[in-house]
Amino acid sequence: MKTCQDIKPAASIDAIIHYAEAMLGVRFTKVRKNRYNAQCPFHADTENSFRVYVNKDDEVRFHCFGACKGDWDIYDLIMLRRKCRSGKAQQVWAEHLGMADFKFDAGRVSSIPEPDETPEPDVPVVFIEPLKLDQKNAASLDEAASFYNGLLVSHKNRFKHIWEYLASRGVGQDAISKFNIGYAPPYSDEQHRGRALVDSFLPRFEKKNETFSAVTDAGLARLLNDNSVKGYGYYCRQIDFSRKYPFSRNYCDALAGRIVFPICDSTSLTTGLAGRNPGDRGVRWLKQQSREVPLSDRARLFGLEKAAQYIRQYRTIILVEGVFDYFAFYNLLQDMGKPALVSTLGSYVTPEAAAIITSLDIEHFIVAYNWDELGRNGIERMAAKSNGWVYYLGGPSKDQSPYDLLKPVLDAINGFSRGASHDLCAMLPKTKIKTGTGGHNKVQPPSVAVACSGKTASD
Ligand SMILES: [Zn+2]
Structure with a gap:
């Protein structure tokens, strides 16, 4: 009785080639003995990147040297084309060869996952x-x-x-x-x-x-x-x-x-x-990711183009975490004509984003989210570079309106201007953050302060 390994050797290469051509709608050209190539049916191929070869175990295999970079046998290709399981692919091929006494190989290692094994990845x-x-x-x-x-x-x-x-x-x-x-x-x-x-x-x-x-x-x-x-x-x-x-x-x-x-x-x-994704997991997922690896160096600042003018004018930026927090605050601040507001799309401020923010010459950094250590360090570094102040409001809790969260600074924002920006300092209780190196450093630590609204809603 033959197994699936027995019915795809170099001796069957003609049958395999013909079957693959009909199944995938490709046309192979013979290059030399046991070597064929064609345009790859699985990417937009302009070269003949799809190759057929026989490996050292006398197996006929397919390989894409272009975008896919995959390597397959005839069963893998049947699985791809028919979206079927490995067992079904073996049966299809055995039937094509007219074999009645075919034995399934349950342990066959396939390079295509079984159809029911992989759901759509949950990436918010x-x-x-x-x-x-x-x-x-x-x-x-x-x-x-x-x-x-x-x-x-x-x-x-x-x-x-x-x-x-x-x-x-x-x-x-x-x-x-x-x-x-x-x-x-x-x-x-x-x-x-x-x-x-x-x-x-x-x-x-x-x-x-x-x-x-x-x-x-x-x-x-x-x-x-x-x-x-x-x-x-x-x-x-x-x-x-x-x-x-x-x-x-x-x-x-x-x-x-x-x-x-x-x-x-x-x-x-x-x-x-x-x-x-329409759902509520976005920011939490980004936090998880940034804990493991910094996600990217690229600038991820939502709303910057709308805010830049106001940020420069008032030397103040209000940082929110998620894109929907952004709109909750935007609706409020827009009415006041002062949307100096940007979402960092997560609590991690990417290096490019930090460089952009620092270049805006900001004195007051108002943070309206629950920062983690990574996010906090990033914002404090930016404030230190601009010799500015950090005001920490925490993130909105479930039942809290953006208005309630911003209340401590709203009046100060009303007074925003180059001359009057210190109103903000006066408005808010401040706590010093220890940023020095134990008193031995002669360079004065930057004036970084934290203003607490007393609300530290958890994520
Ligand atoms: Zn390909």
């Missing part, structure tokens, strides 16, 4: 940050933000649950349009299948491959057959062989299923996108 917040922020990538990010905003705005009924969720977090129609907030439909969306943006670029991809690199370089598309990412088993099942074009078949929107918030620099240039 992702950031799209191109490796290189040049004009081309910035333009792609900007176009994507407007595209997702257009989808959300023009399908109010279809995305009613997103509108309702946003409204419940203080984000209404005005904010959606002013901040160019959008929505990327999820993989489960019947019309888009997680490819709304990728598909919108299709007509241009067909003309010019460069346009495609504009989208992938900006980090906006996800290659589905990439086994180096968490959740590979989920993503590889989203490959859609019913789609004719390799782009549409093999790539999805990196932000599929997320509310999209553009991140801009102080000149309103889009430098990144934050994609948030």
Whole structure:
């Protein structure tokens, strides 16, 4: 009785090649004995990156030397194509060869996860940050933000649950349009299948491959057959062989299923996108992540372009943690005409963000979130550099309105100006933070102070 290992040797290479061609819609060219190549069916291939070879165990194997970098046998390919289990793939192949006395190999090691083993990874917040922020990538990010905003705005009924969720977090129609907030439909969306943006670029991809690199370089598309990412088993099942074009078949929107918030620099240039799942776990998850590894060096400051003018004018910045805290405070401060407010999208202030904030010549840092040690150190360092003051309000608790939290500083904010900024110091009780090195350092420690509202709501 034969096992699955017995029926894919070099002797069967012709049968394997023909089967793979028909199954994957590719055309192999023979390079030499036991060597074939073709355009890879799992990425947008312009070379012949998909190779067939025979390994030292006399097994016929497939390898992509391009974007996928994967290595597969015929069973793996059947699993990918039919989204089936390893056992089923063995059966399919044995039947194709007309073998009745075939023995399953339950212990076969597959490079494709079994279909029911990997759910969609639970990642509440992702950031799209191109490796290189040049004009081309910035333009792609900007176009994507407007595209997702257009989808959300023009399908109010279809995305009613997103509108309702946003409204419940203080984000209404005005904010959606002013901040160019959008929505990327999820993989489960019947019309888009997680490819709304990728598909919108299709007509241009067909003309010019460069346009495609504009989208992938900006980090906006996800290659589905990439086994180096968490959740590979989920993503590889989203490959859609019913789609004719390799782009549409093999790539999805990196932000599929997320509310999209553009991140801009102080000149309103889009430098990144934050994609948030509609749910309540965002900031907590970011905290967890930043404890393990600093997430990124890139600047992650939401609302900076709206606030920069006021921050400079009043030499004051109000820092909030999450994007929804931002809107709660923004609605309040906007009415006062003083939205000197920025969300750090987590408690970790990235080095690039710290450099930007420091360059704004700020004297008063008002922190309206529950900082952890990493976040606290980052803010104190910034204040020390600007010889400024830190006022710690803590984060809003569940039942507390932003107004209650900001109350201790609201009057002072009313008095903000270069001349009157010390009103703020007078308004708030302060506690010195020990920042010196035990009195031996002759350099005077910077004037960093903490003002406590007495409220330290827990996260
Ligand atoms: Zn490939």
